[in-house]
Amino acid sequence: MAxxxxxxRMASARGAFSGFLSSVVSRGVDDATWxxxxxxxxxxxxxxxxxxxxxxxxxxxxxxxxxxxxxxxVALLKDQLAEDLGGRDLExxxxxxxxxxxxxxxxxxxxxxxxxxxxxxxxxxxxxxxxAAGDTYRAAAVEQLGLWADRSGAELVRGAEGADPSxxxxxxxxxxxxxxxxxxxxxxxxxLHTRTNLMDELAKIYRVAGKGPGMVTEVLLVxxxxxxxxxxxxxxxxxxxxxxxxxxxxKLDGSAKGxxxxxxxxxxxxxxxxxxxxxxVGDLVEFDAVEFVEALLS
Amino acid sequence: xxxxxxxxxxxxxxxxxGLGTLRESDVDEVLREIRLALLEADVNLHVVRSFxxxxxxxxxxxxxxxxxxxxxxxxxxxxxxLITTLGGETLEISHPAKPPTVVLxxxxxxxxxTTNAAKLASWFKQQxxxxxxxGADLQRPAAVDQLRTLGAAIGVPxxxxxxxxxxxxxxxxxxxxxxxxxxxxxxxxxxLAIDDEMMDQVGRISDAIEPHYxxxxxxxxxxxxxxxxxxxxxAVLELDGxxxxxxxxxxxxxxxxxxxxxxxxPIAFSSTGEKIDEFELFHPDRVASRILGMGDVLTLxxxxxxxxxxxxxxxxxxxxxxxEFTLEDFLEQMRQLKxxxxxxxxxxxxxxxxxxxxxxxxxxxxxxxxxAIICSMTPQERAAPRMIDGSRRQxxxxxxxxxxxxxxxxxxxxxxxxxxxxxxxxxKGPGAGRKKPKKGRKGSRVTPPGSQQKGSRVTAPxxxxxxxxxxxxxxxxxxxxxxxxxxxx
Numbered sequence: 001m002a003x004x005x006x007x008x009r010m011a012s013a014r015g016a017f018s019g020f021l022s023s024v025v026s027r028g029v030d031d032a033t034w035x036x037x038x039x040x041x042x043x044x045x046x047x048x049x050x051x052x053x054x055x056x057x058x059x060x061x062x063x064x065x066x067x068x069x070x071x072x073x074v075a076l077l078k079d080q081l082a083e084d085l086g087g088r089d090l091e092x093x094x095x096x097x098x099x100x101x102x103x104x105x106x107x108x109x110x111x112x113x114x115x116x117x118x119x120x121x122x123x124x125x126x127x128x129x130x131x132a133a134g135d136t137y138r139a140a141a142v143e144q145l146g147l148w149a150d151r152s153g154a155e156l157v158r159g160a161e162g163a164d165p166s167x168x169x170x171x172x173x174x175x176x177x178x179x180x181x182x183x184x185x186x187x188x189x190x191x192l193h194t195r196t197n198l199m200d201e202l203a204k205i206y207r208v209a210g211k212g213p214g215m216v217t218e219v220l221l222v223x224x225x226x227x228x229x230x231x232x233x234x235x236x237x238x239x240x241x242x243x244x245x246x247x248x249x250x251k252l253d254g255s256a257k258g259x260x261x262x263x264x265x266x267x268x269x270x271x272x273x274x275x276x277x278x279x280x281v282g283d284l285v286e287f288d289a290v291e292f293v294e295a296l297l298s
Numbered sequence: 299x300x301x302x303x304x305x306x307x308x309x310x311x312x313x314x315x316g317l318g319t320l321r322e323s324d325v326d327e328v329l330r331e332i333r334l335a336l337l338e339a340d341v342n343l344h345v346v347r348s349f350x351x352x353x354x355x356x357x358x359x360x361x362x363x364x365x366x367x368x369x370x371x372x373x374x375x376x377x378x379x380l381i382t383t384l385g386g387e388t389l390e391i392s393h394p395a396k397p398p399t400v401v402l403x404x405x406x407x408x409x410x411x412t413t414n415a416a417k418l419a420s421w422f423k424q425q426x427x428x429x430x431x432x433g434a435d436l437q438r439p440a441a442v443d444q445l446r447t448l449g450a451a452i453g454v455p456x457x458x459x460x461x462x463x464x465x466x467x468x469x470x471x472x473x474x475x476x477x478x479x480x481x482x483x484x485x486x487x488x489x490l491a492i493d494d495e496m497m498d499q500v501g502r503i504s505d506a507i508e509p510h511y512x513x514x515x516x517x518x519x520x521x522x523x524x525x526x527x528x529x530x531x532x533a534v535l536e537l538d539g540x541x542x543x544x545x546x547x548x549x550x551x552x553x554x555x556x557x558x559x560x561x562x563x564p565i566a567f568s569s570t571g572e573k574i575d576e577f578e579l580f581h582p583d584r585v586a587s588r589i590l591g592m593g594d595v596l597t598l599x600x601x602x603x604x605x606x607x608x609x610x611x612x613x614x615x616x617x618x619x620x621x622e623f624t625l626e627d628f629l630e631q632m633r634q635l636k637x638x639x640x641x642x643x644x645x646x647x648x649x650x651x652x653x654x655x656x657x658x659x660x661x662x663x664x665x666x667x668x669x670a671i672i673c674s675m676t677p678q679e680r681a682a683p684r685m686i687d688g689s690r691r692q693x694x695x696x697x698x699x700x701x702x703x704x705x706x707x708x709x710x711x712x713x714x715x716x717x718x719x720x721x722x723x724x725x726k727g728p729g730a731g732r733k734k735p736k737k738g739r740k741g742s743r744v745t746p747p748g749s750q751q752k753g754s755r756v757t758a759p760x761x762x763x764x765x766x767x768x769x770x771x772x773x774x775x776x777x778x779x780x781x782x783x784x785x786x787x
Binding site (some may be wrong): 005039042043044045047048055081106107108109112123138140141143144147148192193195224226227228229230231234251253254255256257259 | 340
């Protein structure tokens with residue numbers, strides 16, 4: 001997968017850490033440094049919990065490793081962040097027959113677009129894909145997925161508007177199985193994690209998707225990079241309903257820093273697997289902790 | 299949406315109520331807690347800082363108000379500053395003499411522009427207007443289809459064509475004029491605030507149609523970046539307000555707090571659900587009160603002040619919290635209460651009043667009847683309503699021109715209110731969860747329940763029924779403007 005541009009594009013948004021970086025360089029490490037770092041992390045949406053946890057670890061290490069100058073502290077920070085966020089298996093598992101990837105998230109996070117881009121990527125790699133139009137609520141969601149299917153040459157399985165989404169997903173899996181297509185990507189309607197009936201519906205989709213010939217190998221939570229602390233509540237509730245295997249962080253090419261993934265990883269230990277860096281098909285890339293941290297702090 | 303934030307505040311204030319007086323270090327601690335609560339709610343860091351600073355300034359230079367103890371004063375400052383931060387006024391839409399009223403919607407991708415364009419159209423329709431929708435989002439696949447589907451559902455025509463967005467917007471407005479539509483709402487493509495090309499495009503759309511209102515659609519779940527986004531859009535479009543979407547989730551709405559403070563434009567509308575009609579004008583003052591989660595205790599106190607002597611006002615508030623509000627008091631204060639406004643309103647203003655109590659039907663028309671019933675009771679019955687049996691009930695009913703069932707109903711309701719009051723003011727109330735008061739702390743007066751011996755005893759008029767052994771109302775230390783709150787429970 002292409003890694004070019006990850007840093008360049010994310011770095012186009014400066015802000016959160018620039019104050020901390022410039023002051024630490026000019027003054028060295030003192031009490032104010034920690035405060036500024038705390039504020040930088042908060043401004044990046046890392047949240048109070050994850051920020052406190054990170055700072056505690058950093059202070060301990062700084063003391064143990066006798067870090068007193070700015071460069072060493074920044075290096076330490078990058079190292080710690082990359083360690084916290086990285087070292088995970090980011091491979092999207094596709095060992096079912098067919099494998100089913102479920103995309104979940106709140107409204108407007110970018111689920112349908114993510115599926116479209118992934119389908120195009122798989123098609124380029126020569127793998128056949130069936131797309132399941134499981135978002136039967138949103139006006140024109142099916143059309144949107146259909147456009148992506150046309151672009152990538154994937155097959156689209158759809159139901160009538162207002163149809164039971166779990167039956168649409170099930171039909172897609174059966175169809176893929178019969179046609180020998182190895183992968184089904186299932187779109188789902190955006191739902192607020194506080195809506196009990198919609199979360200119940202998702203639980204049913206998850207259950208039904210595992211019942212047929214297929215196997216659910218990935219459940220990916222799509223989160224908009226501009227999401228604040230509510231992202232944590234989202235991840236918590238979604239993983240309760242359908243056990244998440246990873247996070248897709250979209251729209252990271254904006255000015256938002258996507259620090260919410262630190263909070264999600266800190267509390268729930270769910271890895272970020274993919275990152276959306278732009279509108280083009282090639283702009284959905286594998287998450288790279290080192291690049292992410294470099295971009296965050298550049 | 300705002301519930302989680304208000305829960306936090308309630309926790310902070312509960313703990314504060316455990317303190318009798320506040321020292322500067324207490325104020326600092328409270329402000330730190332408030333800072334955390336606001337940051338967890340995604341309020342922008344810079345907004346938090348200035349909010350914190352304003353509250354601190356006011357706490358330090360506070361003129362001592364006789365009627366409020368220091369803790370209540372801090373609550374008052376927080377409350378007032380929160381309202382300032384949120385923006386006091388509800389937006390009023392006015393229409394130009396020469397229609398149509400042109401509305402432009404802008405926002406980031408996925409914030410909900412298209413859906414809210416339709417919701418806004420539907421809202422205008424309910425206002426008796428004839429809206430039209432213009433789909434100038436030619437970027438997102440199927441965005442125009444979505445708008446058409448929504449337009450059909452609410453019976454509002456949609457104009458769009460596959461040319462360029464600026465032409466679509468301009469021709470859309472012309473079309474609205476031609477078909478005598480008096481409101482035209484223009485949906486635009488979602489864009490990243492830092493995408494110069496797209497920002498330039500929405501700027502040119504704005505120049506082309508000269509909107510009367512430009513709204514930025516903001517997702518309530520947005521984090522710290524909401525302010526940056528709003529600033530960028532405001533720089534290009536001169537926003538009139540914000541439409542806050544996805545308010546029905548559990549996001550804490552810090553974005554809402556921050557945008558007003560930084561950009562100086564209020565939240566105009568909020569989208570409270572997925573259905574088309576789940577969309578309403580935003581009332582900042584109501585939200586500020588809800589965020590504080592304390593009902594509107596200050597309004598209660600202010601209202602009481604207008605009607606009573608100050609000491610009496612405190613005695614009433616104290617009695618309410620004490621839970622020893624007797625039928626006798628109720629009767630004596632009936633006219634005063636009536637002057638203060640409807641009973642239902644009063645109950646709604648009580649801090650921590652449980653929802654079931656807030657919802658309890660207390661009709662003002664019934665007050666006269668209630669008055670008659672209480673007047674028909676003997677003083678003994680008023681003090682101890684429990685003694686009212688079947689035959690007493692008959693007698694009271696005959697005396698007041700009501701039915702015995704109505705006596706029972708009143709007694710039941712009164713018992714309920716009394717129980718709630720006790721719960722709120724007493725052991726299970728807001729004070730229950732508070733930290734153990736720090737012992738021996740200078741300046742703080744902690745009085746164990748039931749041993750309020752200090753200060754002057756104030757009894758509300760007509761409450762001479764207080765029997766020995768019953769807790770007495772005490773209002774110690776009023777003269778220095780600080781009274782021990784713990785003696786009120």
